[in-house]
Amino acid sequence: MSVTAPSTNGRPQRKQLADxxxxxxxxxxxxxxxxxxxxxxxxxxxxxxxxSRS
Known part of the structure; x- marks a missing residue:
């Protein structure tokens, strides 16, 4: 598991492709x-x- 990175400009950082x-x-x-x-x-x-058949 990776550690959550700090947010930038109030938005959470995007997940890395490797993750x-x-x-x-x-x-x-x-x-x-x-x-x-x-x-x-x-x-x-x-x-x-x-x-479902009639």
Missing amino acids: QFDRLDTIIDALPQAVAGACRTAPGRSSAMPS
Whole structure:
């Protein structure tokens, strides 16, 4: 994590591109586990969801 930089002219300093890439990398690294968890829980929830078919 990076330390928040002081504001300039009353506005917070913009995030550095490297910080944004680090955040994106963390999200991408977590995706396989999140998708696997969603796939495990989805079959049990499908019967509880209302049908959109008429």
